[in-house]
Structures are given as C-alpha cells and as structure tokens.
Amino acid sequence: MDVRSMARQARAAQRQLELTSPEERNAALEAIARALEARAGQIVAANRADLAAAEEAGLPGPMIARLRLDEGKLAGVIRGVRAVAELPDPLAVEPQAWIRPNGLRIQRVRVPLGVVGIIYESRPGVTVDAAVLCLKAGNAVLLKGGKEAARSNAALGEAMAAGLQEVGLPVELAQVLPSTREAAQELMAARSLVDVLIPRGGAGLIRATVEQSQVPVIETGTGVCHVYVHRAADLAMAREIVLNAKCSNPAVCNAAETLLVDREVAAPFLAEAGPALLAAGVRLRACPEALAILQETARPDLAGAGPAAVEPATEEDWAAEYLDLCLAVKVVSGLDEALAHIARYGTGHSEAIVTGDAGAADRFLRSVDAAAVYHNASTRFTDGGEFGFGAEIGISTQKLHARGPMGLAELTTYKYVVLGNGQVR
C-alpha cells in the first residue's frame, strides 16, 4: 500500500483514538507491552536475521551495535512502554478560558497533534519508544525506519498491531512503513495528511528531511556543544564537567565537542584537564595557544597516546560534531570572545559555562541562544529523563513549537473552542 493511503488510514484511526479516555490509551500501551513479551522470540529472531545481513553487507561496527535488539534490550524497551503508560496524561490540562465583552466564551483546549511521522535509522527500539509516546498523547504514528532494521521493525510493528487489536483499537494507529527511499519521499510529501515529521538520526538524515519535507518538521539533534571555562571557575569542577560532557557518552548530541578556556587560567587548567582527557582516550584538536600548553604539560601522556592525540585544530574543527572521543580546544580572551565563538559555531543545542562569578554566569545564560544553557553543570543533562519529563521523543534544536527535550506535552497542540448564543460580527 502506498504511504498516502496509509496516512489517510492513520488519520481516520487517530480520530477514533482522540475520543478514548486516558485509561483506554494506557490499556492499549499495556496490551502492546504484553504482545511484545509474547512475541519476544520472533522479534529477537528477526533482529538476528537483520544482524546477519548487516554483517554480511559489511556495515560499520557502531551501526551494527545500534541495530542489535537482544532479549535484554527488548526487555528494556518493554519496561519503557509501561513507564510511559504510568506518566501523567498530556491531554489532561485544564483549558484556558475567558469571556469576551460580546459574551463569546473562548476555551483553549489541549488536543493531540494528529498524525506524526518518524524517520529514523538503525535502532529498532525507536519503533516502539516513539510509537508509544505518540499513542499516549492521542496521536497516530507512521514509522519509517532504516532498511537494515526492516525485519526487526516489521516484527515489532506486528506485535504493536496485535496489542492494539486486543483492546479494540485500529491497527492503523501505529504503522511501520516500507523501509524504502520512496516511502520516505512520499512521507515527506504528504502535507495535510501528516501533521508533523520528526527525524531522528545522523546529521545527513536530518538535513535531508528539513530540505525536502513539505510536512512541517521538528529538527532534532545536531549538537556542537561547548563547555566554557571562565577565569573565575573552580578548576577541579571544570575538569570534571569537561570530562563528563565529552566522555560519558560521546556518541550523543548533548556531548561536548569544543572546550573554550579563558587565557588567564588556560595553563593551569589545561595542565590538569589535558592529561585527564588524553588518559580517557580523547584526541584533542587545539588552537596554537592551547597546543603549546598541551604539548608542554602533557608530554608523557602524548607519548603513550600516539602522535595523533594532540593536533592543531583547523577551521573545520570548530564546526565539527565529532560524536566521538575527540575534542576541539580553544583559548579565548574572555566572556565576549566565548559568546562570539558560540554564536558563530554553536548549533543551538546545549552550552555550559563554568564559573564562580555570578555576573558572568548571568550574562552567559541570557546571551547564549540555545535550547539549554548551563551554569556549573555538564551539557549531558539535556535529556527528557534528566529533565524529569519521563521520556523524550527527541531533542529539538529549532525554535518553533518545541525546544530542547520533547516529552509528551510537545506531542500535543491546542484548538480554540468558542461558545456563543448567536453572536455575529
């Protein structure tokens, strides 16, 4: 079936879901959890077939790691479904209401977005994670996953359909689309049939979606995040924050990619932080000033880490989202230069200042234009779970509709309900 027809069916199914109670939607999630448990064997077997094909095709190791969905990971996915069921209902928001001088009663009422499209890559867990968040918020979802995960996604989709069927809801509420390029194109062209498209994956996928889609897109995830060590920083705290922001999970968008450090404290700070980063396996791309300090202070570690561990940064490094154990390092003259650097190279994701100076912190927090700005904390906290949202569908780096971690509330919109007794204008 073509994607437009699937989208039309999703729309019709969504209207049915919208009229259900929160309890009915939670029961559907529980039924999906049970169906995933019941079909765990088939799902893991389908995933093994995907993995075998991926290995045969010589896909890169990190991609194969993301593709893997063994019993342990599937159990985690199922726990996630039940955790979403337990979250507060995002539609249960008291409407804003007011009365106009002409007697019209206007209410602003929370409603689902409608039909949500997700375009993603190899991780099959996204199929379920994204679907249950959409369903919980009253939306239908169209899932366009990667070709390499086609068997896994199909098996997961069948299980979700079985769960929906069990509670008497239409299976078209959560549809796994064909994993072809054509399906993605059709999805991006389905304006008015699909209300929003959320791409999740690498920068290439996101850019292509933004450029090609006629459906409104929420741009997610590109993060060239900075940690700025101000001259008034507690240097030990700064070192821990930089290490954490870079190393705790370098493959994710809220990891730091560039370290900025004030000239006044560059020598003592880099003398401590440099060797610590190198010891953690981080390669450094440094401006000339930082390079000189690092080469002087980190010589023994350098010898161990090999010649590529500290290298001069090029212009490309300032704009790079390494998503890897690599960090650009730049010495700056102070807050102004740090702000200008972030304004130029940042992607509006997460930016941190480390300082004991409240005035400098305040100026940084007010001036930096990003989804999340931090004072004395790691950029790694930009995350739905860490923010207390329970779960997230992605991290928005645009300013329309949602910014930063998007939880259930961001999968809803509103409409105006206007009650009159014959008013005309």
Added chain:
Amino acid sequence: MDVRSMARQARAAQRQLELTSPEERNAALEAIARALEARAGQIVAANRADLAAAEEAGLPGPMIARLRLDEGKLAGVIRGVRAVAELPDPLAVEPQAWIRPNGLRIQRVRVPLGVVGIIYESRPGVTVDAAVLCLKAGNAVLLKGGKEAARSNAALGEAMAAGLQEVGLPVELAQVLPSTREAAQELMAARSLVDVLIPRGGAGLIRATVEQSQVPVIETGTGVCHVYVHRAADLAMAREIVLNAKCSNPAVCNAAETLLVDREVAAPFLAEAGPALLAAGVRLRACPEALAILQETARPDLAGAGPAAVEPATEEDWAAEYLDLCLAVKVVSGLDEALAHIARYGTGHSEAIVTGDAGAADRFLRSVDAAAVYHNASTRFTDGGEFGFGAEIGISTQKLHARGPMGLAELTTYKYVVLGNGQVR
C-alpha cells in the same frame, strides 16, 4: 546587499534588542509612531507613485484597493503601533522552575523567536503592523513585500529606521528587503540565519513558501470554513450566522465558503436563508437537493439576480476558497455526514455548528480538527482582536507552534536555563 548578509545583521541586532527592557522596546515603538507621523507626506506620496504604476500596469481593482495607503489609513496604522506598545509584554512570563533530585535547578524561560521573516503581498500596512509586533516581542524582522508596493514599503522602512535610530537601537532590527523574487528565494534558503518565516497573502504565495522554504514556516490563512445548520438549530439564528459568516467580509480567510444543512430542516431553512443570501448579492452553488429547494422558494429573487445566482455545485465547489460573495450549499443527512464533509474538505481553519442540541454541539466541537470550532457563532470571530489578543501577526492553519490567531505570545519561544554546582551525569 544580499539577504544573507541582511539576515546576519538582523541576528546581531536582535541580540542587542533581547537585552533591552520592556520600557525600552515600547519607547522604540513610540519613536516609530512619531517618525511615521513626521514622514506621513513622503509615505503617502510614495504610495501614490505605487498606485499610479499599478493602474498603468492594469493590476486588478481589489489589489489596487489593498495597495492604497492614504492619510486616513496611515493614521490607522500609526494608532496600531501605539496600541501594540500598550499591550502586555509577552516576555514577562514567570518562568516554570523545578529542582531535580540531583540538585539541578531547571527554569523554562520565555525568549524571543529571534529573526522573523515575513513574506507578503500588496498591503503596505503589513510592513509596519508586522514589524512592531515582532519588535515588541524582542525579535528582529525581515520584510519581503510585493513589488507593486516597493516605494511605499521603502518609505515605511525609512521611517521605522529613523524611529529606531532615535532611541539608539540598530536600524537592522526592521529591514525592508528588495521586492524581487530572488530576495524571496534567498530568504527561504536562509536556514539558521532566520528562525521562522510567516507568509501572509493568497493561497499561491503560501503554498510556494511552504513548498520551497528551508526555514521553518508557519502556514497561515487558507480557510475553507463551514457553517453547519443542525436539525435542532434555531433557524433564525442560523440565518443570521450564515449571512454574517459569508457577507460581512467575504475577502478574508475566516469567511464561510460552504453551508451544510440537515435534510430535516433544509426546506424551511433554505426558503428563508436562500432569498436573504441572494438579496445580499451572494451567488449560490448548490447540491441537487438544495438546488431544487432554492429554485422553488427563491424564484422571484432568482429572476432578479440573473441566471448565474444559483447553479449546481461541482466537486471543485466543495474545496473552493471563493473569498467572494459566493457560497457552496449542501444538504446532509445529519451530523455524521457533516463531520465527514468537513474532515474531507475543510482546511483546519474555522468551523461552526448551529444547534440547540448540546450533545450534537459537543460531538462537533470535539470531533472537528480545526484551529477554531464554534457553537452558535459566526466563523468571522477567528481573529486576534476578536479573541482579545490585541493584535495578530496572522492566523495559523497548521498545528505546530501556533494554531489560529497568533498574537505576541506566539512570536516568542523558550529556553531552558539549568543551574548546577558541579553536577555530572
């Protein structure tokens, strides 16, 4: 200067505006109002030159009417500037704040969108209306008006620049772009330099912007709005609502384009409403059943109104946004058919039911997926002023970010400010 450079300057200017107080922004608006008054002669003269060129080029009458900016209209624009200055500050919203178990303090803080692009057609008043709303909310604005209004817009832009200069703010906060197609293309390609694009004008302009823009767009204004007369309607009230929704300003997006009427009351209702609509100069495009009733009951009026006044509707009529004294009329079997018709042909703008049956009203209001749904009132109230927002920048027909009339609040977004004392993850 090219649009990208202008956008970069707008971004830098916006950062400066963001740090001003509400009082400073209001003072800038007052200075703009004074500068418009001081240059009223030049502005009206520039508009007369535009009008002369438009008449010579043989532009259609309604376009010339929209283009006109005489002293009276300009005075209205200036009053509008001062009215916006008096509205509450949209950035003065108490931040949501919470503390996480690890001690992180998270605040969700209201901030301007940043750089807003407006693409519009002949009405030069939009240049000022849109600019002052953007400035009030702390944004810079790039204004791409129609070629036919180029002289008027340039004169208005110079006045706004003079006002900004007077209060020491950068003139790049409100820039009138060249009125060329290339400028529009460059604006739509300026992703990351421009935060949002709002097209205002006809369906063609809006469709082109949505299809071509890589900057996030808020779709505005296409309105195929329905009035549905339910069998339990007060027919006199229904007649007044239909007449008002169609005739009070047929050129705007919240005017009704289709009348749906329950079979049970079609004969008595159309026997009254048909002649009233025809007497008001409305042409009717009717389904066979409605046609029969109208031809029977409205014969004397028909004779006077000419043969084209009542015609059979074609499939195109159900999807038509006439923006004119023309109304499609369809008899339906009841609420279900009305809902299905609106789901199929509506554009998600404004939809009204007239009924005395609370259950039918409730089902209509919950089921119809539109920015504004009405019970016993005219669709013409979907308007920022009528909703009590003071002013509006447009009416969104999409679901992301803003829906329905967009006031000052919709020209803002938020960011997360996270305060720690060394937290790592």
